[in-house]
Amino acid sequence: MAITVDALPTPSLLLDQGRLDRNIATMRTHLAALGVGFRPHLKTAKSLDVALRAMHGASGPAIVSTLREAAFFAARGVRDLLYGVGITPQKLDEVGAIRSRYGADLAIIVDNLAQAEAVAHWSTTQAHPLPVLIEIDSDGHRSGVRPDDAATLVAIGRALHAGGAILRGVLTHAGGSYALDRPDALAAAADAERDAVVGAAAILRAAGLPCPVVSMGSTPTARFARDLTGVTEVRCGVFMFGDLVQAGIGSCGIADIAISVLTTVIGHQRAKGWIITDAGWMALSRDRGTSKQRVDQFYGVVCDPGGLPIPDLVVVDANQEHGIVAVRPGSAGILPDLPVGTRLRILPNHACATGAPYDAYHVIGEAGTVVARWPRFNGW
């Protein structure tokens, strides 16, 4: 029997299957045309059902952001995995256990000599060589070795290669691309990301070190890349779902956003023009990434139960379990009459953050009915 969103409890996390599949197909086609491999990031979805749609095959490749994700996907058959947060010495036993228990090729990343020496030491003493990529800082955003710091790059590479680990390559993430919103600037960011990681690979190879993998990626740079010569794979994750931050950047359109939060009207403060709902910041997340963009979407864009945005209606504020829906400040929008019990869908700022408290996606099929429940997980 076909059920609709009216039968779901609120708040619930909805996933539009058609949009998800189109977003994945679009990115796959784009990257295939550029001649690079594709390693989807599973940190946004944290779901096997989504992973199986996004990956090239059931065994991967994929990248994850926590060892819980690594263990979860390895236990379910994903073999080609990369843990994309700089390793700590304390986590090496768990990395080794996931590799051994599931036969998974789980690689790790480092950006300093202390990490490299710890990994080499562990690899030698455990007689279990761990595959390692060196993280490159392509835009000053976060972690990584500067791509022109040849001395550090080669020192880390030698510590790994000569020390008993497997030097698998270099990787970077152009996190700075999230601050851009012009296609030419985004294309330039992709060029810069490529140049940084390809240059770092050249430094290692010139020093006689192996560097088979040259990995880059963020949703915005993946989307706007034009020439990835020298790159072997691109990583990205949030593109699968899209969100308001990505729409503000230009990586997707509002109509591409596959994820939304179903909520119910619980009351009104008519003198203030407020509609109160049962989706607060716990349901939508505290992420206000669009507050720095050209169009501030507050806590989210309000849609009808079918997923169509209601003009100029946003979640202007949020408490833990209460959302405050109102006309966008400064707009000419008119507050619609939405009685208690009305269902609404909210497009969130940031898909990765919004998922945190939910244990499942309710999957919406092309006819607008609920066609599946896909479990998701969280934590570390």
Added chain:
Amino acid sequence: MAITVDALPTPSLLLDQGRLDRNIATMRTHLAALGVGFRPHLKTAKSLDVALRAMHGASGPAIVSTLREAAFFAARGVRDLLYGVGITPQKLDEVGAIRSRYGADLAIIVDNLAQAEAVAHWSTTQAHPLPVLIEIDSDGHRSGVRPDDAATLVAIGRALHAGGAILRGVLTHAGGSYALDRPDALAAAADAERDAVVGAAAILRAAGLPCPVVSMGSTPTARFARDLTGVTEVRCGVFMFGDLVQAGIGSCGIADIAISVLTTVIGHQRAKGWIITDAGWMALSRDRGTSKQRVDQFYGVVCDPGGLPIPDLVVVDANQEHGIVAVRPGSAGILPDLPVGTRLRILPNHACATGAPYDAYHVIGEAGTVVARWPRFNGW
């Protein structure tokens, strides 16, 4: 065998048992001296172990923010429960089921006639009278009937009382107190909260309607209340743990904060004065509540593994799984030498938000050892 935080994975959520117990004892003593009942809010903890320490007894009373919390605690023996978010007609079957299945006295709240009529209708048709409180808007913060809107109050009261539900009383939450930070202003906010809800009760009683419960509460107003004449119970939750927002308000001191996130140093960007850790905004939450306070604590205050703050060290920025630790901007602090692998504890902005992705508290005893693991839950 006593284990220390060094043996825990990172990020992990830590709960200091001594501080938790002291925070609860302090609030209990304060409210008992004011002659009012105490209904702890379990939305922050979402843990039976914490609830049993906070409640008067194993059967309650308590307030919750989701029906999942209501069902969880009812299934574990809590009988006197209040669901503190305005009810939707769609949730009434679940409310009834929780009441019947567990024999729980689960009450609900309304602030408009449409809700009241839906509850009365359900109560009559199901031959199951639901107990209901009317929400009062004491400070313009969110939901509720204005306390001087006698016509609406009495109309809702009559719709419930004459319509087959149980009119149990009135309730308010002074959410506006979160914007204050002076003891006199907070005490005045508690007075105003009291006056609003006591006045609303008087209106109902003058109309011949029952109003046995007069309920108010927020952590700041509970903490600073001096005279609660006419109030029957106070509700609050975040006081158990405390957090940086509450410390900024003055509801607790930094040294009272019982909750923290354990993290590990994974690298450095020395030219920028950055220490990179494995606790990003997923581990700390996106909540930046202190950004509007006199002292902005960014994404959290950095402490040593024993929980002692390191002077002028804060998490200045965060990505999903990366924290960026640095000296507080504008301060004279000196960046300490914290090698890769160093453990740190971060005091978060907002306890309620930080818990969302975790499935347990690691409980720290007086000797600094890990004495228990208390499960927690999330979602709806």
